[in-house]
Amino acid sequence: MSRPAKVLIDLGALRHNCQLANSLSPESKTMAIIKADAYGHGAIQVAQALEDLAPAFGVACIEEALELREAGIQTPIHLLEGTFSKDEIQIAANNNFSLAVVNHEQKKALLNCQLDNSVQKPQDTFLLRKDPIKVWLHVDSGMHRLGVQPDEVASSYQELAACSHIQDDIVIATHFACADDLENTFSTEQVRRFQQGLAALDLQSFDESLLSSHIPLSLANSAALLGWPETRAAWNRPGIMLFGSSPFSAPHKEADKLLPVMTFKSGVIALREIPPGETVGYAATWTAARPSRIATVAIGYGDGYPVHAPSGTPVLINGHRCPMVGRVSMDMITVDVTDLPDISLGDEVILWGGSLSAHLSVNEVANCVGTISYELLTRMPRRTPREYIGH
Ligand SMILES: Cc1ncc(COP(=O)(O)O)c(C=O)c1O
Numbered sequence: 302m303s304r305p306a307k308v309l310i311d312l313g314a315l316r317h318n319c320q321l322a323n324s325l326s327p328e329s330k331t332m333a334i335i336k337a338d339a340y341g342h343g344a345i346q347v348a349q350a351l352e353d354l355a356p357a358f359g360v361a362c363i364e365e366a367l368e369l370r371e372a373g374i375q376t377p378i379h380l381l382e383g384t385f386s387k388d389e390i391q392i393a394a395n396n397n398f399s400l401a402v403v404n405h406e407q408k409k410a411l412l413n414c415q416l417d418n419s420v421q422k423p424q425d426t427f428l429l430r431k432d433p434i435k436v437w438l439h440v441d442s443g444m445h446r447l448g449v450q451p452d453e454v455a456s457s458y459q460e461l462a463a464c465s466h467i468q469d470d471i472v473i474a475t476h477f478a479c480a481d482d483l484e485n486t487f488s489t490e491q492v493r494r495f496q497q498g499l500a501a502l503d504l505q506s507f508d509e510s511l512l513s514s515h516i517p518l519s520l521a522n523s524a525a526l527l528g529w530p531e532t533r534a535a536w537n538r539p540g541i542m543l544f545g546s547s548p549f550s551a552p553h554k555e556a557d558k559l560l561p562v563m564t565f566k567s568g569v570i571a572l573r574e575i576p577p578g579e580t581v582g583y584a585a586t587w588t589a590a591r592p593s594r595i596a597t598v599a600i601g602y603g604d605g606y607p608v609h610a611p612s613g614t615p616v617l618i619n620g621h622r623c624p625m626v627g628r629v630s631m632d633m634i635t636v637d638v639t640d641l642p643d644i645s646l647g648d649e650v651i652l653w654g655g656s657l658s659a660h661l662s663v664n665e666v667a668n669c670v671g672t673i674s675y676e677l678l679t680r681m682p683r684r685t686p687r688e689y690i691g692h
Contacts, residue, residue: 304567304599305566305567305568305570305599305647305649306566306567306599306600306604306685306686307566307567307685307686307687307688308563308564308565308566308605308681308685308686308687308688309563309564309566309654309687309688309689309690310342310343310346310347310562310563310687310688310689310690311560311561311562311563311564311690311691312346312347312350312562312689312690312691312692313690313691313692314545314560314561314562314691315342315347315350315351315543315544315545315562316350316351316354316692317560318542318543318544318545318559318560318562319331319333319351319354319355319539319543320354321542321555321558321559322523322526322537322539322542322543323354325526325527325530325533325555326512326521326526326530326533326537328512329512329533329534329535329536329537330356330357330535330536330537331354331355331356331357331536331537331539332355332356332357332358332359332379332519332536332537332538333347333348333351333354333355333357333358333359333539333540333543334358334359334360334381334522334538334539334540334543335347335348335351335358335359335360335540335543336359336360336361336362336365336381336540337361337365337679338365338679339544340540340541340543340544340675340678340679341563341605341678341679341680341681342544342562342563342678342687343687343689344360344365344368344369345368345369345372345374346687346689347543348369348372348374348376349372349374350692351543352374352376355376356376356377357376357377357378357379357399357536358374358376358377358378358379359378359379359381359538359540360378360379360380360381361380361381361382362380362382362385363380363384363385363389363392363393363398366378366380366393366396366398367392367396370396377397377398377399377435378396378397378398378399379398379399379400379401379437380393380398380399380400380401381401382401382403382447383400383401383402383403383404383407383439384400384407384410384411387410387414390410390411390414390416390434391414391416391417393434394416394434394466397432399434399435399436399437400434400435400436400437401436401437401438401439401447401474402436402437402438402439402449402457402461403439403447403448403449404447404448404449405449405457408449408457408460408461411434411436411461411464411467412460412461412464414466416434416466432468433465433466433467433468434466434467434468435467435468435470435471436461436467436468436471436472437471437472437473437474437519438454438457438458438461438471438472438473438474439474439475439476440454440473440474440475440495440498441475442475442476442491442492442494442495442498443478443487443490443491443494444475444476444477444478444491446476447476448475448476450498451494451495451497451498452498452501453498454473454498454499454501454502455498455499455501455502458471458473458502458516470517471516471517472516472517472518472519472535472536473498473499473516473517473518473519474518474519474520474536474538475491475495475519475520476520476522477491477520477521477522477524477525477529477532478491480521480522480524480525480528480529480532480548481524481528481548481549481550483528483529483549483553488525488529488532492511492520492531492532495520499514499516499518502516510531511531511532511533511534512533512534512535514534514535517534517535517536518534518535518536519534519535519536519537519538520532520533520534520537521533521534521537521538521539522538522539522540522541522548523539523540523541523542523543523548524548524549525537526539526542527542527547527548527549527553527555527556528548528549528553528555528556541674541675542556542559543562544561544562544563544678545559545560545561545562545563546559546561546662546663546664546674546675546678547559547662547664550664550668560657561653561654561655561660561662561663562654563653563654563663563678564651564653564654564655565600565605565606565651565652565653565654565663565681565685566649566650566651566652566654566655567598567599567600567604567650567652568598568599568647568648568649568650569596569597569598569618569644569645569646569647569648569650570597570598570599570633570646571596571597571646572594572595572596572597572638572644572645572646573594573595573597574592574593574594574595575589575592575593575595576589576592577589577590577591577592577593579593580627581595581626581627581635582626582627582628582630582635583627583628583630584628585627586612586627586628587612587626587627587635591639592639593637593639594637594638594639594641594644595626595635595636595637595638596618596635596636596638596644596648596650597633597634597635597636598616598633598634598635598636598650599632599633600632600633600634600650600652601629601630601631601632601633601634602629602630602631603631603632603682603684604632604682604684604685605677605680605681605682605685606629606634606652607629607666607670607672607677608628608629609629609670609671609672610625610629610634610666610669610670611669611670612624612625612626612627613625613626613669614666614669614670615661615665615666615669616634616636616650616651616652616661617650617651617655617659617660617661618636618638618641618644618648618649618650618651619641619643619644619648619649620655620658620659621641621659622661623636623637623638623640623641624636624637636650652666653665653666653677663677663678
């Protein structure tokens with residue numbers, strides 16, 4: 302029997318979540334954000350599973366985009382941070398990647414580039430076509446990370462629109478800082494600043510809704526798509542919700558329909574009884590207060606389990622919650638199973654995910670550790686085998 306540590310990826314749940322994203326705003330198009338190896342779920346497998354549901358994919362860099370093309374994915378791919386060097390513009394044009402323009406340097410490089418439209422070389426098997434480049438102009442509406450300022454939107458847009466090697470239907474986009482906090486009015490303020498930037502472009506019917514703008518707009522990440530309906534526009538850009546993790550800390554009517562995609566699991570590899578006063582694990586950080594039964598589980602920080610998980614972080618053994626105790630080692634954790642009636646070597650341990658009847662949310666584990674689900678999901682190491690089910 303091989304080491305039981307593994308990650309199960311439920312592609313049926315992934316598709317369900319993408320269908321939910323689509324159904325929330327049927328007039329919009331979904332750009333599925335699958336950067337960082339699809340938040341740790343495997344970008345190629347995720348893209349293959351979503352090809353018929355998402356008309357575009359968003360990634361962080363050209364390497365991530367090329368990986369998808371080389372795997373035969375033909376869907377348009379968007380580079381959310383644009384290009385990092387001038388040579389990437391040609392690669393993007395060759396491969397039908399759309400580019401974010403997030404600063405003036407990128408804009409200048411794009412306007413001044415000379416695209417080589419020569420005949421495709423036979424070895425470039427993933428070369429698709431060389432139409433004008435599709436561009437998304439990114440606006441800094443308050444996150445202050447990337448984007449042109451709202452008062453530069455009209456001039457930047459017009460410069461880009463006048464360029465012959467740039468497609469006409471430029472998308473204007475922004476990104477929210479606090480959309481996961483439904484009480485925080487900063488999202489409304491960001492929409493206001495974004496609209497202010499667009500005002501100089503004189504968009505008809507724009508006041509009715511962002512969806513009715515004749516220039517395609519894009520604002521919503523998962524939290525905004527789920528919780529701020531007024532931010533839905535021509536393109537929505539959900540990421541974390543596709544993987545079944547709610548962006549909100551409280552229950553939410555729509556987010557509660559999401560299904561978890563990743564189940565992180567392993568098995569019990571040792572069991573022992575210890576008397577009160579004995580300690581467990583490195584640095585002897587946990588002391589038994591009663592006669593205790595300790596299960597050793599084959600999972601550790603070398604498999605993607607968070608090293609800072611404190612004693613008390615829940616795991617599921619045979620569907621029952623019990624507390625992890627002591628420090629997380631590279632390949633093992635220890636769990637107090639004193640209150641579990643029956644437990645044997647080889648029993649199943651779920652670190653997060655599971656079935657709907659016995660489920661531990663990655664958000665709950667992230668809260669215990671003081672991090673966010675995004676981090677736990679994206680940092681799965683290569684050593685942990687992935688198994689795909691449900692497609
Ligand atoms: C520009 C942009 N859009 C959309 C997303 C997706 O965000 P989320 O995973 O919160 O839905 C991200 C993720 O960080 C992003 O950077």
